Amino acid sequence: MTVHDLWKGLPKAEIAERRTKNAPRWQRRWREGTGRDAPQRKQSYKEHQKAQAYQDDAAQIGRPQARALARGSITVNTLLDRHLASKRDRAPGTITADANHARHVREAFGDRVVSTLDTTEIEIWSVREGVAAETRKKDVEIMRAAIKRGITDKLVEDDPTEDIVVKLRHKERPHYSSEQLMAIINAARDDFDRALLGTLGLMGPRSGEARSLLVGDLRAGHLSVLNGGSGTDTTKTRDSRRVIPVPALLLPWLTELAGDRPKSDWMFPSPRRKGAPIAKQYANQALTRAVARANEDREEKIPRYSAHALRHTFAAISLSEAEADLLSVSQALGHARPSITLDRYGHLSKRGLAPLMAKIDALVRNVA
Numbered sequence: 626m627t628v629h630d631l632w633k634g635l636p637k638a639e640i641a642e643r644r645t646k647n648a649p650r651w652q653r654r655w656r657e658g659t660g661r662d663a664p665q666r667k668q669s670y671k672e673h674q675k676a677q678a679y680q681d682d683a684a685q686i687g688r689p690q691a692r693a694l695a696r697g698s699i700t701v702n703t704l705l706d707r708h709l710a711s712k713r714d715r716a717p718g719t720i721t722a723d724a725n726h727a728r729h730v731r732e733a734f735g736d737r738v739v740s741t742l743d744t745t746e747i748e749i750w751s752v753r754e755g756v757a758a759e760t761r762k763k764d765v766e767i768m769r770a771a772i773k774r775g776i777t778d779k780l781v782e783d784d785p786t787e788d789i790v791v792k793l794r795h796k797e798r799p800h801y802s803s804e805q806l807m808a809i810i811n812a813a814r815d816d817f818d819r820a821l822l823g824t825l826g827l828m829g830p831r832s833g834e835a836r837s838l839l840v841g842d843l844r845a846g847h848l849s850v851l852n853g854g855s856g857t858d859t860t861k862t863r864d865s866r867r868v869i870p871v872p873a874l875l876l877p878w879l880t881e882l883a884g885d886r887p888k889s890d891w892m893f894p895s896p897r898r899k900g901a902p903i904a905k906q907y908a909n910q911a912l913t914r915a916v917a918r919a920n921e922d923r924e925e926k927i928p929r930y931s932a933h934a935l936r937h938t939f940a941a942i943s944l945s946e947a948e949a950d951l952l953s954v955s956q957a958l959g960h961a962r963p964s965i966t967l968d969r970y971g972h973l974s975k976r977g978l979a980p981l982m983a984k985i986d987a988l989v990r991n992v993a
Contacts, residue, residue, distance in 0.1 A: 628653055628706060631669075647671060699780050701742075701768070702735040707778075708771035726760070726767040739772065742785045751791050759968070762791035798969065799930040800937040801826070803946050805919075808927060809912070812919035818911040820878040821893055824848075825908060825932060827872050829939030829958050832932050836902045841888025843879055846871055852959050867959050908932035940966070945973045 629652045632640050643650070649669035705727045712723060733750050734742065751765050769786040776784060801809065806826045813819035824835055833853045842849045849868050871879060883892065891902040898904075909932045920926045940958060943949040955966035 628710075644672065699739050699775065700735065701737055701739055701771070702731055704739065704771040704775040704780070705730060705735070705767070708767075708774050711774070722763075723767060726763045727771075729760070729764045730768045730771075734768070739775065739781045739785075740783075744785045744788060747785055748789050751789055758791060765789055765791055798937040798941075799928070799934040800941040801927065801930075801934065803942045805927050806935075806938055806942070808919045808923070809915045812915045813911065814914050814918070816878065817882065817893070817896075818915065820875070820882045821903075821908060821911055822915060822935065823875045823878055825935035826938050827875050828869055829936050829943075831936060831959075832905070832908045834959075835908065836891075836893060836905070838892035839888060840883045840886050840890045840892055842892065843871070843883055846876060848879070850959070867956065869957055908935075937970075940970045941973050944970055 630650065631652055632643060632650050635643075650672040651670040651674060653668045653670075654665060709720075709723060709727060713720065715723070734747075747765070747768070751761050753761065765786055769784065769789075772781060772784045772786060775781040810819055810822050810826065813822055821835065824830065824838075825832065828848065830838075830850050831853050834850050837851050837853070838848070842851075847868050848871050849866050851866055879892070893903045893907075895901040895903050895907075912932050912935070913929060916927050916929050936958070940954055943954045943957075944951070951966055951971065952963050954970070955963040958966060960966050
């Protein structure tokens, strides 16, 4: 039991012709019985009836007789189709990414009946060579999500991916220590550069998000950051804005920079183009100047990175030095999911469970 796209792989011209003729596009297929000799049945639907096709498919699978047949005939492709269909309201970029990872699963296991899979063969596939660890991890996750949905719908009984974990080799992202960051900020050419570098390093916005800040975005000690790229980048939150408290050190710098200017003015206006924000390369130039000035009196030189390293710096010092919780750091960075922050920066958190247990112990002792 599954739904097929009869137009898949056809040339655009032929698809246009079929659409003009209102030809059937979706087709449900199922067998009345088990085994290859069981008679196959088909039901076709027009292009606009895709949702109805899946509803009919779900209704048929829900019948007691169909459930008994399903456990011995449901393939990985069927579960992937149902899972992806249920996620059609996601952002276009997310839908494309999910379909791409599902394709990897289909190539390996698509036609396999789920009940014939075993954990070992999936685990061997999950460590295949020539594929990035993050891609292999996402492949397993989409397969697991599809099977979990199948279990929820009582189409399959067991999840062979349950104990499989794809370990990521963390790529160290360039960042500064808190001491290096403050040396850079203090060596800024002027108050303008100091406020900009402070915002990037102490609050972690993307450079483009800092450029888009308005004077009116600074309110009551908080900065309202317009999330950049949320419609196309699946790592970025789909929320339009995130509101972040401004560190006490940075607040007077931003307040002075804002002054009594109109709320619609750019927080960081271009020094050359009236009515425009700073250029894309300005943050890199400001960082280069500050690093050069900071290194004048230092024996151990501060490395020169791009301005994006200031965002990595915020995450690094938050987790490794300030011992912040990962969820808060994820929200400040504007990541779509805490798992993204964990994958990229989780190894920087050196706390382990000891501090947590100590806090719980102290709490219990106070209550006792």
